Amino acid sequence: MSRLLVAFDTRLSPRPSGVGIYTRDLLAALAARPELQVVAVASPQQPLPEGVERLATEIAFDAHGPAEYFEHVALPRQLAARKVELLHGPNTIVPAGRTPFARVVTIHDVAFARYGQTLTPAFRMLMRTRTRASLALADAAVAVSSFTADELRALYPRLATRVIALPSGTPEGALRHVRDPNRATARARELGLEPGRFLCAIGTLEPRKNLPTLLQAFAQAAIPGVKLALIGDRGWREGPLREALSRMPSDSVVLTGWLDTEQVYDLIASSAGLAYPSLYEGFGFPPLEALALGVNVACADLPPIRESCDGQVRLIGPLDLPGWVEALRWLVSSGPRPPWVGRRFSDVASELVEVYRVAVEGWSSRRKASR
Known part of the structure; x- marks a missing residue:
C-alpha cells in the first residue's frame, strides 16, 4: 500500500x-x-x-x-x-x-x-x-x-x-528527561528555591488556572520552610492574581516566568509536588509530566484529568479551599513516587x-x- x-x-x-x-x-x-x-x-x-x-x-x-x-x-x-x-x-x-x-x-x-x-x-x-x-x-x-x-x-x-x-x-520530553541532581539543584537555587522544599504549579498566568485559590490554600496551609513556584508565562486578566499575591507572606511565592522545557522538568523533578487547580481544561499535560518524573500530583477534579491520569493523582474540587489546604500538606509529606506513564x-x-x-x-x- x-x-x-x-x-x-x-x-x-x-x-x-x-x-x-x-x-x-x-x-x-x-x-x-x-x-x-x-x-x-x-x-x-x-x-x-x-x-x-x-x-x-x-x-x-x-x-x-x-x-x-x-x-x-x-x-x-x-x-x-x-x-x-x-x-x-x-x-x-x-x-x-x-x-x-x-x-x-x-x-x-x-x-x-x-x-x-x-x-x-x-x-x-x-x-x-x-x-x-x-x-x-x-x-x-x-x-x-x-x-x-x-x-x-x-x-x-x-x-x-x-x-x-x-x-x-504523555509529553515525550518528560519521558526522555535525564535527571541531573546537581543541575536541578543549581537551577532551583537560582530562583531562590530549595530542592524538596517547594511546590510548583504550571501554566500561563490567566484566570482559568485558578491560581488565587491555590495561593489562598498555600497561605492557610502554612507549611514551614516551603515555597510555591508559579511556573508560566504572563497571561491576561491578572488583576485577581496580583491581588492574591499581594496578600501572601514575603518571599513565599516565586514567579519564574516562562522557562524552556528542560528547566521546567528540572524544577518539577526537584519539587515536593505539583498542584494543578484549573477551573477547566480540555486535556492538561502538567499532571502527566509530573507523574512521568516520579512526582506526586494534586489536581482539580476535572473529567479530562480523571480520564488521562487513571487514578494516579489526588483529586480536589477546584474551589474546595479546605481540600486544597489538606492536599498541599499531603504533597509536602508524601515523598517521591514511582514514575507512571499512561498513553503515549x-x-x-x-x-x-x-x-x-x-x-x-x-x-x-x-x-x-x-x-
Missing part, C-alpha cells in the same frame, strides 16, 4: 505551551509511521524529525493578516502543487473554501463557551468563530480528550459525526493513521460525486 502524503502545520509560538507540546510530539510520532509521508509547514529554523519534508514559511501562526492569507490562500496552492492528500491543522485552523485535499483539525477545548469570562472578549470571539468554522470545514475533527469530544458534540450537534476523540499522550503519542499517531485514511476516502468520494 502506498504511503499517504500528509501535511502537518507545525508553526509554533516562540514560547510554546500545551498546544505546542501536542504539535511537536505528535509530529514526531507521525514521522515514525511507515504508512505516512509527512510534510511539515514550518519556519526555516524549526527543528524537524528525520524524514520529514519541510514546507518553509516565515509567516508566524499568530501573524493575523499575513497568517490568514497564507493559511487560506497561499498554503493550499503550495500543498496542491506537491499533491498533498491531507492537511492536519493541530491548532484549530484549516483552510477555508474548497481544497484539493482532505482536512483534519485538532480542537483542544471549548473554554470560549464554558469559561468565556476568563478570556478577553476579542480572544473569546476569535476562538468561537475559528472553532465553528474549522469544525464545519474539516473532514474530521480530533478532540484531545473524550470530554472535549462530548463538549463539541453538545455545542454543535449537527456536526457531531465529524468529532473523533483521540486522547493525547505513538498511540495517538497509530489511531490517527486510520482517521487520515477515512478522511481522504470520504473527501475523494464526495469530490467524484460532485463532478
Whole structure:
C-alpha cells in the first residue's frame, strides 16, 4: 500500500505551551509511521524529525493578516502543487473554501463557551468563530480528550459525526528527561528555591488556572520552610492574581516566568509536588509530566484529568479551599513516587493513521460525486 502524503502545520509560538507540546510530539510520532509521508509547514529554523519534508514559511501562526492569507490562500496552492492528500491543522485552523485535499483539525477545548469570562472578549470571539468554522470545514475533527469530544458534540450537534476523540499522550520530553541532581539543584537555587522544599504549579498566568485559590490554600496551609513556584508565562486578566499575591507572606511565592522545557522538568523533578487547580481544561499535560518524573500530583477534579491520569493523582474540587489546604500538606509529606506513564503519542499517531485514511476516502468520494 502506498504511503499517504500528509501535511502537518507545525508553526509554533516562540514560547510554546500545551498546544505546542501536542504539535511537536505528535509530529514526531507521525514521522515514525511507515504508512505516512509527512510534510511539515514550518519556519526555516524549526527543528524537524528525520524524514520529514519541510514546507518553509516565515509567516508566524499568530501573524493575523499575513497568517490568514497564507493559511487560506497561499498554503493550499503550495500543498496542491506537491499533491498533498491531507492537511492536519493541530491548532484549530484549516483552510477555508474548497481544497484539493482532505482536512483534519485538532480542537483542544471549548473554554470560549464554558469559561468565556476568563478570556478577553476579542480572544473569546476569535476562538468561537475559528472553532465553528474549522469544525464545519474539516473532514474530521480530533478532540484531545473524550470530554472535549462530548463538549463539541453538545455545542454543535449537527456536526457531531465529524468529532473523533483521540486522547493525547504523555509529553515525550518528560519521558526522555535525564535527571541531573546537581543541575536541578543549581537551577532551583537560582530562583531562590530549595530542592524538596517547594511546590510548583504550571501554566500561563490567566484566570482559568485558578491560581488565587491555590495561593489562598498555600497561605492557610502554612507549611514551614516551603515555597510555591508559579511556573508560566504572563497571561491576561491578572488583576485577581496580583491581588492574591499581594496578600501572601514575603518571599513565599516565586514567579519564574516562562522557562524552556528542560528547566521546567528540572524544577518539577526537584519539587515536593505539583498542584494543578484549573477551573477547566480540555486535556492538561502538567499532571502527566509530573507523574512521568516520579512526582506526586494534586489536581482539580476535572473529567479530562480523571480520564488521562487513571487514578494516579489526588483529586480536589477546584474551589474546595479546605481540600486544597489538606492536599498541599499531603504533597509536602508524601515523598517521591514511582514514575507512571499512561498513553503515549505513538498511540495517538497509530489511531490517527486510520482517521487520515477515512478522511481522504470520504473527501475523494464526495469530490467524484460532485463532478
